[in-house]
């Protein structure tokens with residue numbers, strides 16, 4: 283009898299586990315002795331991945347660890363925290379957000395008492411749009427996230443600054459460009475490691491999202507970024523990159539922007555972009571079909587506003 287009850291209990295536990303899908307595992311890539319890239323899936327957010335899609339970076343200092351980007355919800359934040367705790371016993375003392383988008387910031391709530399760092403504009407955008415990003419996450423994954431709340435940064439850096447700082451004995455430079463993927467991007471350069479953490483200013487194998495971008499400034503930022511002698515680049519989404527990959531993205535973006543600009547100035551229409559700008563290189567990227575129409579529209583509106 284006891285056996286049957288245990289067996290039934292086992293079946294019930296298995297059935298319960300099948301209902302709550304596990305979040306896809308964090309893919310840990312050791313960059314060097316103190317830097318770990320925690321890579322997320324490259325699918326768009328959905329019920330299966332629970333919105334887990336971001337790349338995070340864990341940096342081990344002398345007295346504590348620094349985590350860059352925290353995921354799309356409290357659950358994803360805790361999932362990334364668990365992965366970090368498997369790598370180090372050091373407490374996470376600082377979180378850095380590369381920009382305000384929910385997939386990078388809504389996990390901040392899983393790090394209570396931790397100092398959160400971002401650009402000034404990112405902080406403002408988290409305050410202004412954080413609630414909207416929760417709705418975006420909930421719609422994408424098909425359920426409510428009652429414990430997710432936006433947590434803006436407590437320490438910020440102004441636009442168009444390069445600031446050398448040291449946290450837990452780790453030297454880094456925080457670079458806030460004028461604008462790129464968003465109006466509040468922040469890139470982290472680790473001079474002693476020659477590692478650049480780029481947020482979504484660089485993405486690899488996936489189509490970049492232009493929804494909040496300033497495309498012209500993004501192209502300029504991608505040119506400026508090549509001044510860093512980076513050996514390894516950790517993008518916001520997709521596998522690790524080299525400077526050669528970053529240069530390829532710069533070229534793709536620059537050619538695209540110039541093409542849209544040329545069509546506008548010669549009196550063409552937005553619908554000409556698809557016909558006259560080569561999208562051959564873009565078509566190889568994941569999520570082209572879902573993202574590229576919006577990207578063309580965003581660029582067209584920017585070019586129109588600039589030339590009006």
Ligand SMILES: [Zn+2]
Nearest residue numbers: 383385482518
């Ligand atoms: Zn992102």
